[in-house]
Amino acid sequence: MTADEQLARARAGDSDALAGLVREHQRSIYSIALRMLGNREGAEDLTQEVFMQLSAKIGSIASGEHLRFWLRQVTANRAIDELRRSTRFPMVPLDEEASFCHAAEDTDPLLQRQLDRLLAQLSAPARAVLLLRYQEDLDPVDIARTLDMPINTVKSHLKRSLEMLRSRCEVPAP
Amino acid sequence: MRIHRTVCCLALLLPSLAFAAPNPRLVLPQFKDLADKATQSVSITMDPALLGLAARFMDAANAQDAAVMDIIKGLQGIYVRSYTFDRDGVYQSSDVDEIRKQLAAPGWSRVVETRSKKTHADVDIYLMTQGKQVLGLALIASEPREITIVNIVGAIDLDKLHKLEGQFGVPKLTEP
Amino acid sequence: MSEGLEARLRAALRPVSPSEEFSVRLQERLTAAARPRRRAVALWFGAALAASLVLAVGIAHRASKAQERVAGLAARQQVLDALRVTNQKVDLAYLTVTSESRDEP
Numbered sequence: 001m002t003a004d005e006q007l008a009r010a011r012a013g014d015s016d017a018l019a020g021l022v023r024e025h026q027r028s029i030y031s032i033a034l035r036m037l038g039n040r041e042g043a044e045d046l047t048q049e050v051f052m053q054l055s056a057k058i059g060s061i062a063s064g065e066h067l068r069f070w071l072r073q074v075t076a077n078r079a080i081d082e083l084r085r086s087t088r089f090p091m092v093p094l095d096e097e098a099s100f101c102h103a104a105e106d107t108d109p110l111l112q113r114q115l116d117r118l119l120a121q122l123s124a125p126a127r128a129v130l131l132l133r134y135q136e137d138l139d140p141v142d143i144a145r146t147l148d149m150p151i152n153t154v155k156s157h158l159k160r161s162l163e164m165l166r167s168r169c170e171v172p173a174p
Numbered sequence: 175m176r177i178h179r180t181v182c183c184l185a186l187l188l189p190s191l192a193f194a195a196p197n198p199r200l201v202l203p204q205f206k207d208l209a210d211k212a213t214q215s216v217s218i219t220m221d222p223a224l225l226g227l228a229a230r231f232m233d234a235a236n237a238q239d240a241a242v243m244d245i246i247k248g249l250q251g252i253y254v255r256s257y258t259f260d261r262d263g264v265y266q267s268s269d270v271d272e273i274r275k276q277l278a279a280p281g282w283s284r285v286v287e288t289r290s291k292k293t294h295a296d297v298d299i300y301l302m303t304q305g306k307q308v309l310g311l312a313l314i315a316s317e318p319r320e321i322t323i324v325n326i327v328g329a330i331d332l333d334k335l336h337k338l339e340g341q342f343g344v345p346k347l348t349e350p
Numbered sequence: 351m352s353e354g355l356e357a358r359l360r361a362a363l364r365p366v367s368p369s370e371e372f373s374v375r376l377q378e379r380l381t382a383a384a385r386p387r388r389r390a391v392a393l394w395f396g397a398a399l400a401a402s403l404v405l406a407v408g409i410a411h412r413a414s415k416a417q418e419r420v421a422g423l424a425a426r427q428q429v430l431d432a433l434r435v436t437n438q439k440v441d442l443a444y445l446t447v448t449s450e451s452r453d454e455p
Contacts, residue, residue, distance in 0.1 A: 019377055026373065031365035044372050045420045048379065052413060055380050085424055111358055121214060134356070135363040166355055218432045220425070228429045231422030242429060252432045288446040297443035315439040324436045335437050 003064035011058050018058065021067070022051050028136065029075050035119060035131050036079035046082070050075050072136060073146045076128040080147075083124040114168040122161060125149065129157040196281030198302040198310020200325040203272050205255055208321065211264050212257040216322075220252040245335060249328035256322040265321050270314055273323055277312055294318050383409050 001009075003024075009017035029050055034043035053074060054061075061067045119127055125147065132143045140158065144151040209215050220228070225246055232239035246252075259265065277284070277300050286299035300312040311332075313324040367373075 015381055018380065022376065022380060023373070026376065027365040027367050030368040030372075031363075034366065035363070040368075042420070042423060044368060045416060045423070047368065047372075048376055049416060049420070051376060051380060052383060052416075055383055082420065082424055085421075108358065108362075111362055115359070115362055123214075131363065134359045135365060137360070162355065165359070216431065216435060218428050218435075220428055220432065224425045225429065227418075227422050228425035231419070231426045239426075242433065245433065246429060252429065254432045254435050256435055286443050288443040290446040293442075293446070295442055295446065297439055297446065299440065299443060313436065313439055315442060317442075322435060322439055324432070324439065326436070330436075332440055335433060335440070 003067075007058075007061060007064055007067060011061070018055060022054075025068070025071055026051070029071055031135060032072065032075045032128075032131055033079055035135070036076070036124070036127055037082065038120070042082070046075065046078060050078065069142075069146065072132065072138075076132065076147060080124040080128055114165060118161065118165050118168070121164075122157075125153075126157040126161060129154055130161050133158055196302055196304065196309060198281075198312075198325075198327045199251060200253070200273060200276050200312060200323075202253060202255055202323065202325065205257065205269070208257045208265055208269060211259060213260045214258040216254055216256040218252065218254040222250050225249060225252070241334065241337065245331060249326060249330065251325070251327035253325040253327075254323070256320065258320045260319070262318040264319070267316065270316075270321065270323065273312075273314060277314075281309075282312065379412070383412075 006017050006020055010021055026047060030043055030047045033046040033050075034040065037043055037046065050071065054067075054071065057070075061070060119130070122130065128147055129143055129149075132138045132146060133140070138146065140151055140154045143149070144154045147154070209217075229243055229246060232243050234240050234243065257265065276282075277298075281302045281304075282300045283303070284298055284300050286297065288295075288297045290296070295315065295317040297313065297315045302309040302311075308329040310328065311324070311326040311330050313322070315322040315324075368376075
């Protein structure tokens with residue numbers, strides 16, 4: 001069954017098809033939520049909200065591509081809104097689980113640490129841009145559409161984030 | 175000179191200058207200019223409803239949460255504005271003139287005024303009291319690359335707050 | 351150099367899975383919230399309407415509870431942030447005084 005076929009069945013009320021779509025996308029959505037909000041509880045709540053909303057709005061999703069766009073857009077924007085409601089620029093998280101990166105297991109520990117600090121220090125929109133680029137592999141034009149942000153702002157966030165990360169990860173010459 | 179950690183006790187020695195009912199809630203400007211220039215901003219506005227909501231989602235069985243609940247139970251508001259910049263001299267002292275004017279009004283007394291030659295950090299702490307009761311606290315911390323304003327409405331116990339230090343996920347502050 | 355860093359960044363930011371328990375819980379909630387797939391037969395109109403209203407109220411209640419939890423946890427975080435900032439700045443004043451009094455002859 002193709003993604004579009006599965007979507008068509010879900011729109012027709014096939015709960016198994018909807019469950020399949022959720023299984024297919026939950027890793028990506030959960031990861032965006034987790035790296036935006038910095039804690040598992042918040043990420044789980046946000047992920048659940050997004051898929052509950054999808055369930056209600058599935059009739060208006062036109063295609064597999066539209067679905068991916070919609071999921072990322074709703075997740076990123078809700079996370080940004082939640083972060084804005086709490087602090088404008090989230091500081092280092094206070095909970096015991098003080099990690100935003102939740103990097104893959106084989107990640108270089110130095111990069112993981114620096115990425116963690118970088119994510120914590122970025123504004124919510126800049127964080128979303130970084131995740132959509134390097135986790136979701138969107139190009140800047142698609143990121144701009146997803147976040148309703150000018151393309152130059154997207155590029156500026158990416159450039160600044162990479163510069164910050166590069167300067168932190170550089171090991172000084174002996 | 176020692177600072178007394180229990181600022182509440184210090185407040186008892188201060189004359190009460192209230193005429194009309196004093197209002198410990200400061201009117202904070204938008205600070206849009208500062209926010210636009212800042213590399214990092216914190217903007218927290220907690221009214222009684224939000225404080226109540228926060229308390230409902232704290233775990234009384236958790237030591238940190240229990241301590242925080244104890245601190246906020248007497249509060250009616252917490253307001254924080256903090257802006258960090260990537261170089262010195264981005265903000266002016268005049269940016270907080272509006273706040274200082276309000277703190278010059280009757281009811282507020284400056285209980286702490288520190289000026290550091292080493293770090294160039296200035297911290298002013300004000301209390302509003304009525305008789306023996308602390309009605310509110312205001313703090314302005316001006317550092318070379320950071321300006322922070324805190325306004326707490328209600329009786330905040332700084333001793334209890336100090337005891338939470340080290341539990342906030344940030345190492346204890348050490349001397350510069 | 352930049353490409354090397356970007357590749358490492360992509361590798362570090364590969365999606366991570368939620369817990370199995372969460373996945374199961376999510377599926378259960380979605381199933382519960384799904385519209386009825388088949389019309390009920392031989393239901394009196396009044397009973398059917400009442401059942402729908404109860405279900406709608408139940409779903410709305412669950413959704414609003416979830417929203418309230420998100421808001422409550424965010425509010426808790428704000429309080430912790432605010433107290434931490436306050437503590438830091440009070441400490442800054444305290445350390446200024448104690449270090450400068452130590453420097454006094």
